[in-house]
Structure formats: structure tokens, C-alpha cells
Amino acid sequence: MMKLLDISKKYGEITHKYPFEPYKVAENFRGKPAYVYDLCIGCAACGVACPSNAITVQFNENKSKLVWEFDCGRCIFCGRCDEVCPTGAIKLSEEFELAVKFDKSAMIQRGELEVQCCSECGKPFSAKRLVKYSLECLSKANLGEKRLEEAKSYVSVCPTCKKTATVANFTAGKEMVIE
Amino acid sequence: MKCDKFIEALGQRVKILEVTRQYEDQVTALVELNDLPEAVRFLYYDMGGYLSTMIPNDERSINKHYALYYALSMEGGKMFEGDEIAQDEKCFVTVKVLISPESLVFPSVTPLVPACVWYEREAYDMFGLIAEGLPDKRRLVLSDDWPDNLFPLRKDAMDYRYRPDMKEHYMEPEYDFLRPEGSGIIDVPLGPLHITADEPGHFRLYCDGDTIIDADYRLFYQHRGMEKLAENRMNYDQMGYLAERVCGICGYAHAIACIEAAEKAINLEIPARAQAIRIVCSEIERLHSHLLNIGLACEVTGNYNAFMHIFRIREYSMKLAELVTGGRKTYGNVVMGGLRRDMTGQEIKESLRILHIIETQVEEVWDAVMDDQRQMKRWKGVGILDKQVARDFSPVGPNIRGSGIKRDTRYDHPYDFFKQVKFDVAVVEGGDVFAREMVRYMELKSSVSIIRQCFELMPQTAIIVDPKFHVKPENYSLAYVEAPRGENVHWIMQGSAQKVYRWRCRAATYNNWPSLRFQFRGNTIADAALIVCSLDPCYSCTERVTVVDVRSKKSKILTHNDLKAFSQTLKNSPMKDLK
Numbered sequence: 001m002m003k004l005l006d007i008s009k010k011y012g013e014i015t016h017k018y019p020f021e022p023y024k025v026a027e028n029f030r031g032k033p034a035y036v037y038d039l040c041i042g043c044a045a046c047g048v049a050c051p052s053n054a055i056t057v058q059f060n061e062n063k064s065k066l067v068w069e070f071d072c073g074r075c076i077f078c079g080r081c082d083e084v085c086p087t088g089a090i091k092l093s094e095e096f097e098l099a100v101k102f103d104k105s106a107m108i109q110r111g112e113l114e115v116q117c118c119s120e121c122g123k124p125f126s127a128k129r130l131v132k133y134s135l136e137c138l139s140k141a142n143l144g145e146k147r148l149e150e151a152k153s154y155v156s157v158c159p160t161c162k163k164t165a166t167v168a169n170f171t172a173g174k175e176m177v178i179e
Numbered sequence: 180m181k182c183d184k185f186i187e188a189l190g191q192r193v194k195i196l197e198v199t200r201q202y203e204d205q206v207t208a209l210v211e212l213n214d215l216p217e218a219v220r221f222l223y224y225d226m227g228g229y230l231s232t233m234i235p236n237d238e239r240s241i242n243k244h245y246a247l248y249y250a251l252s253m254e255g256g257k258m259f260e261g262d263e264i265a266q267d268e269k270c271f272v273t274v275k276v277l278i279s280p281e282s283l284v285f286p287s288v289t290p291l292v293p294a295c296v297w298y299e300r301e302a303y304d305m306f307g308l309i310a311e312g313l314p315d316k317r318r319l320v321l322s323d324d325w326p327d328n329l330f331p332l333r334k335d336a337m338d339y340r341y342r343p344d345m346k347e348h349y350m351e352p353e354y355d356f357l358r359p360e361g362s363g364i365i366d367v368p369l370g371p372l373h374i375t376a377d378e379p380g381h382f383r384l385y386c387d388g389d390t391i392i393d394a395d396y397r398l399f400y401q402h403r404g405m406e407k408l409a410e411n412r413m414n415y416d417q418m419g420y421l422a423e424r425v426c427g428i429c430g431y432a433h434a435i436a437c438i439e440a441a442e443k444a445i446n447l448e449i450p451a452r453a454q455a456i457r458i459v460c461s462e463i464e465r466l467h468s469h470l471l472n473i474g475l476a477c478e479v480t481g482n483y484n485a486f487m488h489i490f491r492i493r494e495y496s497m498k499l500a501e502l503v504t505g506g507r508k509t510y511g512n513v514v515m516g517g518l519r520r521d522m523t524g525q526e527i528k529e530s531l532r533i534l535h536i537i538e539t540q541v542e543e544v545w546d547a548v549m550d551d552q553r554q555m556k557r558w559k560g561v562g563i564l565d566k567q568v569a570r571d572f573s574p575v576g577p578n579i580r581g582s583g584i585k586r587d588t589r590y591d592h593p594y595d596f597f598k599q600v601k602f603d604v605a606v607v608e609g610g611d612v613f614a615r616e617m618v619r620y621m622e623l624k625s626s627v628s629i630i631r632q633c634f635e636l637m638p639q640t641a642i643i644v645d646p647k648f649h650v651k652p653e654n655y656s657l658a659y660v661e662a663p664r665g666e667n668v669h670w671i672m673q674g675s676a677q678k679v680y681r682w683r684c685r686a687a688t689y690n691n692w693p694s695l696r697f698q699f700r701g702n703t704i705a706d707a708a709l710i711v712c713s714l715d716p717c718y719s720c721t722e723r724v725t726v727v728d729v730r731s732k733k734s735k736i737l738t739h740n741d742l743k744a745f746s747q748t749l750k751n752s753p754m755k756d757l758k
Contacts, residue, residue, distance in 0.1 A: 076424075077506060079505070092505075
């Protein structure tokens with residue numbers, strides 16, 4: 001018993017002053033994912049990787065916007081989104097104070113992106129930024145001028161139209177020429 | 180090959196229809212339904228097995244039957260020196276039977292092997308499989324007002340989101356507690372919230388004066404249906420994270436066990452560095468879990484001073500986890516094929532510094548606690564788990580090691596990096612609360628040494644293998660990890676499309692609860708909370724508690740008069756005919 005009191009004396013007060021003083025977390029702490037709207041291209045890689053479905057990427061009701069949505073209440077702070085994001089738009093931060101007062105919707109974060117419509121059918125299929133990003137990547141990929149021109153028209157076609165076009169080309173006996 | 184010896188011996192006892200091998204140390208023998216009790220009893224008592232888990236499975240879509248898998252860990256009875264199987268022969272033998280969906284009846288193994296009791300009760304709750312001859316047929320997992328003909332884990336029973344209507348509380352059926360007969364018995368309810376663990380579980384203590392003569396319990400208030408949630412829905416990427424959330428304390432052990440079960444089913448070997456880091460993280464988890472339990476064992480006996488000191492040290496272990504994984508409790512670094520996060524040299528250096536602090540300070544505080552006579556009197560001789568009871572019920576972890584039985588998965592079935600790490604299994608005789616806490620203290624020290632060895636020995640390899648594997652449907656396998664509370668066993672049968680067909684997660688405490696009843700007997704009410712605490716129970720992960728067996732072993736109820744007569748005359752000891 002007395003020994004314990006000696007130990008108390010030896011180590012003194014160890015209680016942290018938090019919340020009156022900030023609490024410092026470890027360098028690679030996995031806190032709340034921080035989202036940078038300006039970098040987001042709407043590729044939905046984070047939405048696919050998210051094991052708990054905290055992140056969803058889908059069109060809004062009238063398909064006028066591609067909506068990136070993050071529900072912090074569902075987040076398990078695993079950091080898969082951070083790993084897969086090609087542009088670094090989502091990164092785990094050091095933030096751990098996540099309580100909200102009564103209103104759970106305060107935990108939801110949204111980002112609305114411009115949609116890209118298909119140049120063939122006119123239906124929205126992706127985000128404008130994603131198409132732009134793809135082109136940027138391609139232009140850095142050392143492609144021939146003509147190929148790049150082809151790609152330009154190609155990236156703005158939706159997957160459904162691409163399929164139909166391919167089938168049409170095949171059945172018509174045309175072959176795609178890649179130089 | 181491993182296991183062949185046991186299969187051969189079993190073959191001479193009962194007719195084996197088919198033998199399949201899942202992994203180098205795992206075989207399954209299909210036997211006829213009527214031979215089931217004898218086969219399990221033979222392996223358990225005659226060949227030296229312990230029941231690791233039992234898995235009921237709905238295999239109607241595969242072979243038009245329900246199946247039961249009794250997985251036994253063959254390691255020797257360990258009741259006396261030398262009663263142990265040679266290290267390189269230890270393995271898992273699973274006894275499988277098929278049950279026709281028309282009859283749904285199987286012969287109960289419980290009368291022969293008491294350890295099966297909870298598993299067989301659960302088989303009814305989840306699948307509607309009826310154990311003929313099971314002495315205790317009450318519900319275990321599902322609530323009392325659950326509809327009678329709805330068996331959730333049957334593949335065609337219900338959507339995982341379905342919630343049957345609840346009955347009004349006054350309409351709810353009474354749970355039938357096993358009340359000992361005799362006059363003058365007082366019921367003392369403990370719970371539905373445990374005083375230190377802050378977790379739900381209802382204990383009904385039957386007392387004569389201040390002494391508990393028997394106990395019964397009802398648990399599973401928190402059953403979350405995780406197995407149903409994962410089946411046919413989640414991929415392995417998601418399951419690791421779900422498994423980590425089975426338990427609030429030893430979740431990481433569940434995460435590795437779950438992922439390793441999936442890895443073993445496809446024979447995937449992970450890189451040595453990933454193995455070492457998995458061990459490091461699970462040992463860090465053991466540090467914080469054991470410190471938590473030793474602290475609580477002090478708190479529940481009113482020693483707040485020691486509790487505070489132990490929690491002060493525990494904070495270092497939380498910091499350590501935060502440093503190497505980025506999270507204080509959920510480490511979240513296990514993926515199929517290895518790990519997601521490596522450790523840097525800087526992190527290792529800092530970890531070694533923190534480990535040194537933990538090691539020296541734990542020693543200091545433990546010495547002070549041991550010096551405290553009042554504390555020792557509360558711990559010694561309380562909640563004794565008899566060695567024979569331990570043998571019959573297959574408890575795990577510090578609970579059984581405190582009764583002098585050398586059972587430790589890390590030693591019996593070395594997994595991952597444990598083949599290269601040296602450590603002593605902490606075994607203490609006595610079986611009381613003190614023995615269990617002593618085991619924990621010894622393990623704290625060995626954990627520190629294991630982590631240091633891992634840091635020294637881990638090679639500079641990749642931490643993840645190229646995930647070019649594909650899952651084969653209907654393959655299944657067991658994985659076992661020694662969590663702080665004991666062995667966690669996960670069993671996975673893989674399904675198509677990278678999904679799991681059946682996931683059976685057996686938490687350590689699930690095996691520890693059934694023998695708790697014996698630990699209660701003869702103690703005072705004041706010690707009841709301490710006894711529960713010394714099990715280091717983990718409600719939420721077991722929720723997968725009610726003490727079970729119906730007096731299959733000797734027990735005797737003393738009436739007030741018996742006891743008074745003995746106290747006055749000291750003749751005709753009531754304990755005489757129990758020995």
C-alpha cells in the first residue's frame with residue numbers, strides 16, 4: 001500500500017490538460033479523412049475501396065451532378081481511400097474530435113462535380129474532371145499526335161455507346177486502326 | 180504427415196467415410212451420424228484433444244444436407260507432466276457429420292464431452308438442428324421472444340436486415356433459469372450490466388446466506404449477427420475490418436484469425452515480415468488487454484490506487500499502438516496476402532523506448548500490488564477453477580493456464596512468426612483469481628520479449644504478396660490466434676465470387692463461460708464480480724453468456740441446515756463425497 005503511494009509521488013501528476021490544451025497525436029495517426037474538393041476528379045476509386053460504404057459516389061436524382069458523399073458516422077478510419085486516391089484529394093487527417101450536437105447530418109460531407117455527357121447519346125456518364133484528368137494523363141504518355149486526337153473523341157463517349165460502336169464496327173467488317 | 184496417426188486410431192473406433200485435408204495440420208473425417216458422440220469423445224479424452232470450435236453449416240446447396248464440424252485441437256490432455264503430444268504431431272482433427280434436412284436431429288455429444296454444450300444449443304438457435312440427448316435445451320443466442328420457426332443462419336431463412344417484431348415486455352417469455360432445489364435459497368441478480376466491465380450479461384446467483392451455491396446466467400444481449408452479415412455479401416477486403424470489430428479489446432486477434440482462415444483455405448503463404456508485424460501488433464494488443472484486466476481486478480476489489488497506476492502504464496501501450504499502426508485500438512492493417520502498413524526504423528526505435536518504460540513500470544506497480552496483503556487476500560483462493568472441470572470444458576487463455584494446464588495456441592500450434600520466436604508459456608497452479616492475474620503478469624513480460632525478438636529477427640522483405648490468388652468455392656479452413664483472452668478460432672468456408680459462404684467466429688470467452696458456474700460455487704456474493712472479472716470476459720465478442728451444463732459433473736447443494744450442522748460439529752464434511 002505504502003509502496004503504491006511512493007510510486008504516485010515518483011511520477012507525480014500525469015493527467016493531460018486536454019481539452020484545455022491540444023492533444024498531440026502520433027505522426028501517422030489515422031484520423032478523419034480530409035477531402036479537398038478542388039483535387040477530386042470523381043473517379044469513385046475511394047467509393048469502391050471503402051469497406052464500410054462510408055463514401056459513395058453517384059449521380060443526383062436528375063443526373064445533373066455527380067455527388068461525392070462521405071458519412072463520417074460510418075467511417076472506420078482504415079485509410080483505404082487515402083491509398084487509392086490518384087490525386088490526393090482524400091487524406092487521413094489528425095482530426096479525432098468528431099462529436100456532433102444532436103444533428104447527425106453534420107457528419108455528412110458532400111462534393112458536387114460537373115457531369116460529362118456522352119458525345120454520342122448525350123447522357124451523363126462521368127465527371128468532367130475525370131475526362132480532363134484522363135486526357136492529361138494520356139498527353140503525358142508519349143502518344144502520337146493522331147492517336148491523341150482519337151483519344152480525345154474517344155474519352156467523351158460513354159461505355160454503352162462504346163460497346164455499340166465496337167459491335168457495329170465488327171459486324172460491318174471494319175477494323176480499328178491503331179498506328 | 181501430421182494427423183494421420185489420429186485418423187488411423189479413429190478409424191479403428193468408428194467407421195470413417197471420407198478423409199479430407201485442408202491444410203498441413205488440419206484434416207476432416209466424415210463419420211456416420213450415430214458414431215458422432217463416440218468419435219468426438221474418443222478424440223477428446225482418449226487421444227488428448229480439446230474442443231476448439233463446432234461449426235454447424237447449411238450445406239443444402241452443396242450436398243443437400245446440414246453439416247456439423249467438431250474441430251478438436253489435438254495437443255494432449257495435459258493433466259500431468261508428460262501428458263502431452265509431441266510438438267510436431269500436434270494438429271487439428273475435425274469430425275464432420277451430415278444431417279438430413281428432413282429429420283434435423285443429431286445425437287448430442289454433451290453427455291460425453293461437456294465442452295460441447297453451448298455449441299449444440301447454438302446449433303438449434305441458428306439452424307434448428309436438434310441435439311437429441313442434450314440436457315439443456317434452452318435458447319442461447321437469440322432472445323426469448325424470437326419467433327420459433329425462424330433460424331437465422333439458414334441460407335433461405337431471412338435477409339440479414341430483417342428484424343422480427345418484438346413482443347411487448349410483459350408478453351415476453353420468462354427465461355428459465357436453472358434453480359437449485361432446496362429451501363432457504365435466495366436469488367441474487369447480478370447484472371444486466373456488469374459493474375466493472377460495463378457490458379451486459381445477467382447472472383443469477385443462488386445463495387445460502389452470503390455463499391453462492393450455484394449460478395446461472397443469460398448472455399447474448401448484444402448479439403449482432405455478424406456472421407450473417409458477412410455471408411455471401413462481403414468480400415475478404417471488408418471482412419478483415421468487420422472481424423476487427425467483433426471485440427472492443429482484442430479485435431486485432433480476430434482480424435488476423437479471420438484473414439488467416441481465408442488465406443489457409445487457399446494455401447497462401449504470407450511474407451515473413453508481414454508475419455512478424457502481425458505478431459508485434461497482436462502482442463501490443465496483449466499488453467494493453469492484460470493491463471486493463473489486472474487494473475480492473477484491482478478496481479473491483481476497491482483498490483483504486485493500483486487501478487489508476489496500471490491504467491497510467493496502459494496508456495503507454497495505447498500510444499505504442501498508435502505509433503506503429505496509426506490507431507489506438509483498431510489497427511486496421513491486415514489484408515489478405517499480408518499487411519498494408521510497414522514499420523519504419525524510427526518507429527521501431529521509438530517502440531523499443533516505450534517498451535522499456537512499460538516493462539520497468541509494470542514491474543514496479545506489480546511489486547507494490549503483491550506487497551499489499553489486503554489485495555492478496557481478495558485474490559487468493561477465490562473463484563477456483565478445478566483442473567478436471569477445466570479439462571472437461573476446454574477453457575482457454577489465462578483461465579486454463581491459471582489452473583496449471585499448459586495450453587497456449589502460440590506454443591501448441593505456432594502460427595506466423597512464432598515458429599522462430601522463443602518464449603515461456605506462463606503456467607501457474609492454483610486456479611484462483613490470483614493465479615490468473617499472475618499468468619497475465621508473466622505474459623506481459625513475455626510479450627515485451629516477443630516484440631523485441633520480432634524487431635530483431637524480422638527480415639527486410641515485402642509485406643504483402645502479389646494478390647494473384649483466386650478463391651476456390653467450398654474450400655474451408657480453420658485459423659487460430661492466441662488473443663489476450665485465449666484462443667480465437669475462425670472457420671471460413673469460401674463461396675463463389677470472392678465471397679464467404681460460412682464464417683464461424685469463435686471468441687475466446689465463448690469457451691470460458693460454461694465453466695464459470697463452477698468457479699462461482701462456494702464463494703461469497705462480494706467476490707462474484709471479481710470472479711467474472713478474472714475471466715477477462717469479453718461480452719460483445721462472445722455475444723456470441725449463460726452457464727451451461729446441467730450438473731453433468733458432481734455437484735452438491737448444501738442447505739442452510741446442512742451447512743450449520745457442519746459448521747457447529749465439523750463432522751461429515753459435505754465436501755467428502757465430491758472428491
